[in-house]
Amino acid sequence: MTISVKIIESGEGETRAQVFFGNQPPFELYVRASTTLSKLGDCWASIVLPVAMKLHQDIYVDGALSAEFVLSLDAIQDELLKGHPDFAKVAICAKSITRDSWKSKRTNRSKALFYSGGLDSTYSALTQGPELELIAVHGFDIYVHDRRHWSLTLDLLRKFSAHQKMKLVVVETNVRSFSDIYTSWGQDYFGSALAAIGMSLAEKYHEVLVSSGVPEKYTKWGAFQSLFKAYSNPSIKFTDDGIEPRTFKAHVVSDLGYAEYVRVCWKNLESRLNCGSCPKCIRTRFEFESGGNGAFPPGLDTPFSNLGLVKQPLSKIDAVILREDSRWLDMNHTPAPRGFRVSMFAARTLGVLKELPRKYAPKFLKTIYKLSAKKN
Ligand SMILES: [Zn+2]
Numbered sequence: 001m002t003i004s005v006k007i008i009e010s011g012e013g014e015t016r017a018q019v020f021f022g023n024q025p026p027f028e029l030y031v032r033a034s035t036t037l038s039k040l041g042d043c044w045a046s047i048v049l050p051v052a053m054k055l056h057q058d059i060y061v062d063g064a065l066s067a068e069f070v071l072s073l074d075a076i077q078d079e080l081l082k083g084h085p086d087f088a089k090v091a092i093c094a095k096s097i098t099r100d101s102w103k104s105k106r107t108n109r110s111k112a113l114f115y116s117g118g119l120d121s122t123y124s125a126l127t128q129g130p131e132l133e134l135i136a137v138h139g140f141d142i143y144v145h146d147r148r149h150w151s152l153t154l155d156l157l158r159k160f161s162a163h164q165k166m167k168l169v170v171v172e173t174n175v176r177s178f179s180d181i182y183t184s185w186g187q188d189y190f191g192s193a194l195a196a197i198g199m200s201l202a203e204k205y206h207e208v209l210v211s212s213g214v215p216e217k218y219t220k221w222g223a224f225q226s227l228f229k230a231y232s233n234p235s236i237k238f239t240d241d242g243i244e245p246r247t248f249k250a251h252v253v254s255d256l257g258y259a260e261y262v263r264v265c266w267k268n269l270e271s272r273l274n275c276g277s278c279p280k281c282i283r284t285r286f287e288f289e290s291g292g293n294g295a296f297p298p299g300l301d302t303p304f305s306n307l308g309l310v311k312q313p314l315s316k317i318d319a320v321i322l323r324e325d326s327r328w329l330d331m332n333h334t335p336a337p338r339g340f341r342v343s344m345f346a347a348r349t350l351g352v353l354k355e356l357p358r359k360y361a362p363k364f365l366k367t368i369y370k371l372s373a374k375k376n
Contacts, residue, residue, distance in 0.1 A: 003052050005044050007063030012036050015200055017044045017063075019178060027178045033171040037200045042069040045092055046076075046196035046231070047175050050189050051182045053080055053087035061094040068233040069199070070097055075230040083220030083227075084188060109206040112169070113241070114194055116141060117157050117263040117273075119284060119297075120211035123249035124241045125164065126256055128209060134166050135208070137197055139173040140190065142268055149268045156273060160261045169204075171197055184222070186317070191223030195231035198238055207237040215243055218320045245328040246284070246321055247291035254292035262297035274299035279312040283322055290329055290336060306343035313350035 001022055008016040010030075015037045018026035029047070031037060041063040052059045070092070077089050115121045115134035125134060136157050138150045154170070161168035175193060176185065183189045191210075198208040216224035228238035242249065253259055263273040264284045274281050276299045285300040286309075314322070322344050326336045 002058045002060050003048055003055075004060045005041065005048055005062060007039075007041050007044060007061070015039065015043060017041075017047075019044075019048060029173070029175055029178055031171060031173040031175070031197065031200050033169060033201065035169050035201065036203050038202050039064075040069075040098070040199075040202075041065050041094060042202075043196045043200040045069070045073075045094075046192050046199060047179070049076070049090075049092075050080060050084075050087070050192045051179060052090045053077065053084070054183055054188065056088040056090070058091040059093070061092070063094065064096045064098045065092075065094040066233075066235060067097050067099050068235045070094075072230060072233045076227070079220075079224075079227045079230045080192070083224065109202075109204060111207045111209070112201070112205045113209040114197075114211065115157065115161075115168070117153060117160070117261065118211070119246055119249050119253065119262050119264055119287070120213050120242055122160070122258060122262050123244075123253055124209060124211040125160070125166065126253065126258060128241060130165060132166060132209070133205070134161050134168045135171060135197070135201065136168060137171045137173065139171075139176060140193065141266065143176065144172060144174045146268055148270060152271065152273065153263060156261060156263060160258070163261075169201070171201075173197070187221050189222050191227045192231075194223065195228065195238060198231075198236060202236040205236065207239060209239050209241045212240050212243045213246075214317055214320055215324075219316060221317065245324040247287045247325040247328045249291075250284070250287040251291035251293075254288060254295045257295070259288060259292060259295035259297050264297065265299075272299055273297070276300055276302060277308070277312075279314060279318050282308055282312055283318060283325075286322070286340070287325055290325070290334065306339045309340070309343040310346045310350075312347060313354045314344070314347040315351055315355075319344070319348040319351065 004020040006018045010016045014032045016030045018028055020026045041061040042065055045061055048059055073092055081087055110133055112133040112135050113124055115125055115136055142150050179189050194210055210228055225240040228240050232238050264280050265274040265278060266280055267275040267278045269275045274297055281300060286304045288296050289304045329336050
């Protein structure tokens, strides 16, 4: 079967597409921004690609792809395959292939950074220079229907960009209403989603920075350094920035006086930028406590507790990041306390035990688990 993507005519700051799977009703997807968006299908092919590779289905784009993007598709798929052996290489055809239309305007384009208010992107914004513009996406870590939490977050992002005199471009998209059904956002998808949004903004930017969280030598999950390199082409470059451990980033951000601008939480609880109790809040609190200068992000100012860490089963990514943090502290002669190391080991053991049923359960049980997860 082939996944068909029909690009719909839309205004300057919007690109829309219908995604068809056989005879099912199409997914109606959009990307909207406070600036001009590309009308090429490169963005939409990138949005569909990890799903098509996971389902082993080819893609047909009823619209135009740029020749530059088409030439990079082989390398992109090779990179996605490295991290995802269950994916398969697929064919991508389009109604037409064109040379990119913004080449002549290249000198007018600038450089931007994906900015969520997280520790990684705040560090990159502070260290990569004031000439950067910031791109904030509503619909990625905060769902598009969660308007109240987005409004709270956007206030913080605007406060930071105004303080730094950096232009903030706001993008909104509902692509997760499609991708979450077939892929895991963290494990499979978000690198391609970031590249897709970058491509939709290629008339404005020649280079887009993506803040690193985890070195790819540990894991090639949804986003990693060589995937962004593969998504780069002569029309737009993606640069992975800030491979340094997060404890060091907390040290720099708090030293520069910007801890109060950091929001990291995945829970998106009402009226709270950081919940203070999820695994990401707990490890960020540890990073500021051990690397910072006494200032904390909102909601993370209560003391770090080893018991709090043990109560949260750690994912592989969380454990890798905390190990990198510990190494940085060792190198700086302020090793993490023994109690912390024991708690980290216990929390990761719980994480592995939690992952076992999902990894080794028969397929029908995994399907039931996914259905009940959706209901929740
Ligand atoms: Zn949290």
